[in-house]
Structures are given as C-alpha cells and as structure tokens.
Amino acid sequence: MPVHPNTTLGDLVTEDPRRTRVLERFGLDYCCNGQRSLAEAAGAAGLAVDEVAGALDIPDPAPAPPWQHLENAALAHDIVDTHHAYLWEEMPRLQALVDKVHGVHGERHPELGRVQAAYTEAVADLEPHLTKEERVLFPAISRLEKAHAPVAFPFGSLANPIGQMMAEHDVVGELFKEIRSLTTGYAVPDDACNSYRAMLAGLEEMELDLHEHIHKENNVLFPRVLEMERRIVG
Structure with a gap:
C-alpha cells in the first residue's frame, strides 16, 4: 500500500525495517522522534513529503523481524x-x-x-x-x-x-x-x-x-x- 503522510515514522519502520535506510538517507529521526508523522517530519526538514513517501514505498514488503x-x-x-x-x-x-x-x-x-x-x-x-x-x-x-x-x-x-x-x-x-x-x-x-x-x-x-x-x-x-x-x- 502507498505510504500515507499521516503515518508516524516509528510505525513506518515497524511495518518494514528496510525503511530505516531511507529515513537515515533523508536525515529523518525515526527513533527519538518516531511519534512524528511523515508529513510533520518532512515539513520540518524542508523535504517534499511526496518524494520521501515514494522512497519509503519499497516493493515486496519484508517479513516482520522475529523480535x-x-x-x-x-x-x-x-x-x-x-x-x-x-x-x-x-x-x-x-x-x-x-x-x-x-x-x-x-x-x-x-x-x-x-x-x-x-x-x-x-x-x-x-x-x-x-x-x-x-x-x-x-x-x-x-x-x-x-x-x-x-x-x-x-x-x-x-x-x-x-x-x-x-x-x-x-x-x-x-x-x-x-x-x-x-x-x-x-x-x-x-x-x-x-x-x-x-x-x-x-x-x-x-x-x-x-x-x-x-x-x-x-x-x-x-x-x-x-x-x-x-x-x-x-
């Protein structure tokens, strides 16, 4: 499913841990500030939310890690x-x-x-x-x-x-x-x-x-x- 801008960064990473690399690349803090929505975090960083959401929309979702x-x-x-x-x-x-x-x-x-x-x-x-x-x-x-x-x-x-x-x-x-x-x-x-x-x-x-x-x-x-x-x- 497409990434929704109102989803929190923490939830995005929990859904697919591969997204950590994308968020690291954009300099978005998903750990201490993981309760911010994607739209809020991208806006604060001066990033286009559509661009970040597109990069986070990774095909073939990875299985959830055992933990x-x-x-x-x-x-x-x-x-x-x-x-x-x-x-x-x-x-x-x-x-x-x-x-x-x-x-x-x-x-x-x-x-x-x-x-x-x-x-x-x-x-x-x-x-x-x-x-x-x-x-x-x-x-x-x-x-x-x-x-x-x-x-x-x-x-x-x-x-x-x-x-x-x-x-x-x-x-x-x-x-x-x-x-x-x-x-x-x-x-x-x-x-x-x-x-x-x-x-x-x-x-x-x-x-x-x-x-x-x-x-x-x-x-x-x-x-x-x-x-x-x-x-x-x-």
Whole structure:
C-alpha cells in the first residue's frame, strides 16, 4: 500500500525495517522522534513529503523481524542481549580509539576535541541508563506481565521510569547528532590513518545501532508496556 503522510515514522519502520535506510538517507529521526508523522517530519526538514513517501514505498514488503512477535518481557530481554551487550563491549573499545585519534590528530583537526568530549559524555550517560533498564525497568515489566495484576512499584507507575528513559534517549541522540555534524557525516579526511578510519566507522555503527535500539524501546516496547499497565491497573 502507498505510504500515507499521516503515518508516524516509528510505525513506518515497524511495518518494514528496510525503511530505516531511507529515513537515515533523508536525515529523518525515526527513533527519538518516531511519534512524528511523515508529513510533520518532512515539513520540518524542508523535504517534499511526496518524494520521501515514494522512497519509503519499497516493493515486496519484508517479513516482520522475529523480535516484533515477542511478548514485552521477552522483547526487553532481546534488547539487552542484542543492543546492551553490543554497547557494553563496544563503548570502551571505541573510547580508547577516540582518545588515541584525538591525541594524534587533534592539532590538525581541532573538531576532534569536541568529538571526544561528546562521545565521553554519551558513554557517561549510557552506562547508568543501561544499568537502570537492566536492574529496574525491565525486571518491573517482566513482573507486571507475569502477575497480570496491579503491582506496587516503589517508583509508582511504569510511566515514570519510561519517561525518564525516553528523556535520556533524547540526550544521547543529540550527542551523536553533534558527532555526526562535527565529522561531516563521518567523512574520512585525506590524512586519516587506520585508527582514524576505524574510529569514524565505529562511531557511525554505534549511532545506527542506537537508532534501532531506541526505536525498539520508544516506538514498540514502551507503548505496549504502557497499554498493558492501563489494561491491568484500569
């Protein structure tokens, strides 16, 4: 079916994950701002909505990825196994690269100082964020799903930690947008060494993984959890 301009970016990606590449190409944020309609997002970016909609109308729809069929607690567990595990392993490796490249190339590329600062800030935000999800929010989701009855959580409604997690997603998303801008879309300079190239590739990979990660939480898991809580609590 043709892509409708009033469909949200999050729903468009959920319907067909291949659309992430199209939205990335147009610079449209489908994760932190996935609740915007296509028309709203395209208009804000100065893009022709018909052009974007046409590019999103990919023939032969891909089958839904397996994670979409998981229950809430299982989806949270899958996010931990897939995206959290990647970040815990990759963040320190990439931090060492960012520090090394800044030390070697910082004089010729002064923007690397801010790249280092932004990445370091992102990691400092992500580490406690992942821990809170793994130790507080996701176990609470599992507990409510198993109980099928109201649960007295110390933080009250699940909407409270979910709102906090979404706010933290916004912060990290903005930091990676800044890194992308500072590096001119992760473009490789002429004088870049192998470490410089590896740093840029690693930063871009992490940003793209974060987009998918945040999309799964903001646009799929969290709305489903809030709806589950509404049904149970009334």
